[in-house]
Amino acid sequence: MKMVFRWYGEGNDTVTLSQIKQIPGVEGIVWALHDVPAGEEWPMDKILEYKNKADAYGFHLEVVESVNVHEDIKLGLPSRDRYIENYKRTIEKLAKVGAKVICYNFMPVFDWIRTDLFKELEDGSTALFYEKAKVANMDPMELVQKINENPNFTMPGWEPERLKHLTSLFEAYKQVTEEDLWNHLQYFLEQIIPVCEANDIRMAIHPDDPPWPIFGLPRIMTSQVNIRRLLKLVDSPYNGVTLCSGSLGANPDNDIPAMVREFAGRIPFAHIRNVRVYDNGDFIETSHRAQDGTVDICGIVKAYYDTGFTGYARPDHGRHIWDEQCRAGYGLYDRALGIMYLWGLWDSLANLAKEAKA
Numbered sequence: 001m002k003m004v005f006r007w008y009g010e011g012n013d014t015v016t017l018s019q020i021k022q023i024p025g026v027e028g029i030v031w032a033l034h035d036v037p038a039g040e041e042w043p044m045d046k047i048l049e050y051k052n053k054a055d056a057y058g059f060h061l062e063v064v065e066s067v068n069v070h071e072d073i074k075l076g077l078p079s080r081d082r083y084i085e086n087y088k089r090t091i092e093k094l095a096k097v098g099a100k101v102i103c104y105n106f107m108p109v110f111d112w113i114r115t116d117l118f119k120e121l122e123d124g125s126t127a128l129f130y131e132k133a134k135v136a137n138m139d140p141m142e143l144v145q146k147i148n149e150n151p152n153f154t155m156p157g158w159e160p161e162r163l164k165h166l167t168s169l170f171e172a173y174k175q176v177t178e179e180d181l182w183n184h185l186q187y188f189l190e191q192i193i194p195v196c197e198a199n200d201i202r203m204a205i206h207p208d209d210p211p212w213p214i215f216g217l218p219r220i221m222t223s224q225v226n227i228r229r230l231l232k233l234v235d236s237p238y239n240g241v242t243l244c245s246g247s248l249g250a251n252p253d254n255d256i257p258a259m260v261r262e263f264a265g266r267i268p269f270a271h272i273r274n275v276r277v278y279d280n281g282d283f284i285e286t287s288h289r290a291q292d293g294t295v296d297i298c299g300i301v302k303a304y305y306d307t308g309f310t311g312y313a314r315p316d317h318g319r320h321i322w323d324e325q326c327r328a329g330y331g332l333y334d335r336a337l338g339i340m341y342l343w344g345l346w347d348s349l350a351n352l353a354k355e356a357k358a
């Protein structure tokens with residue numbers, strides 16, 4: 001397991017590289033050019049700026065999250081070919097700075113969805129929260145305004161620029177069924193994966209968060225069965241998944257340790273975090289500790305360990321603790337605690353294996 005940490009870039013993150021450097025066992029940053037709109041080719045000079053910054057701290061840039069997919073690709077419009085060409089050129093450039101994994105998602109319009117970014121937990125910390133009934137009765141525009149009202153930084157997936165066209169996007173998706181979305185994903189992957197193979201970069205799709213359709217939009221990356229189907233769309237080790245335990249874990253029917261075991265070899269990137277799902281379907285993000293939520297974090301780490309996982313892992317969202325003022329879900333403290341929990345589990349599994357051999 002290679003530990004990495006998401007960093008939004010200078011002036012765009014409250015966490016600094018020197019702080020990340022002091023978290024045990026972090027070897028690389030998870031990064032992106034957040035100001036390049038989806039569909040555009042990433043400029044090499046900006047990529048190199050990141051490279052210089054990472055080099056100064058001895059971090060690698062092997063994991064990119066995300067190179068976003070233009071809506072026209074998801075909608076299957078004729079203009080998609082131009083955006084797919086840009087995507088290919090970006091892959092080639094990323095290979096030049098040593099990228100090995102590109103995390104992306106194929107969710108129509110919205111990326112992740114929550115109803116509160118700073119909901120208080122029993123211990124006084126705050127965390128991202130999803131209220132099922134509220135979403136069911138909400139106008140999507142209202143949600144966009146709510147997500148963007150508090151944060152000091154643009155929320156990836158919620159860029160006001162992109163969501164300006166919300167009404168026409170919703171209109172366009174009215175014709176798109178889940179099967180259409182599968183076909184559009186296959187078309188995209190058939191074009192992209194040969195370029196990935198040539199450049200030794202693995203594509204790792206992120207599950208839908210939460211893993212069910214929202215606002216009548218189709219969503220397909222939701223379950224073990226559907227991930228199995230994704231991996232067969234283009235049956236190459238370069239077509240993989242970012243197995244996000246928090247996203248999939250919002251549906252208690254998802255058996256994540258079973259997915260880790262089944263999809264071993266096709267998970268270049270793991271997002272490991274906990275959520276607590278309530279009986280009414282609401283959920284809140286908790287500490288990484290297994291007992292604090294409803295996701296079997298110990299079973300997940302054990303499944304990675306047992307299957308000889310050598311991919312990248314990052315703690316995913318954390319709570320906001322110790323009065324930290326930070327990006328929602330992306331503070332320093334709770335994610336650092338998460339890393340130590342993951343290492344604790346991992347190292348004790350390694351020790352047990354060593355003892356058993358002796």
Ligand code: DNO
Pocket residue numbers: 065066103104105111112156157206317329
């Ligand atoms: C949320 C993230 C997602 C993820 C994208 C990948 O914090 O896990 O926004 O980066 O879905 O494209």
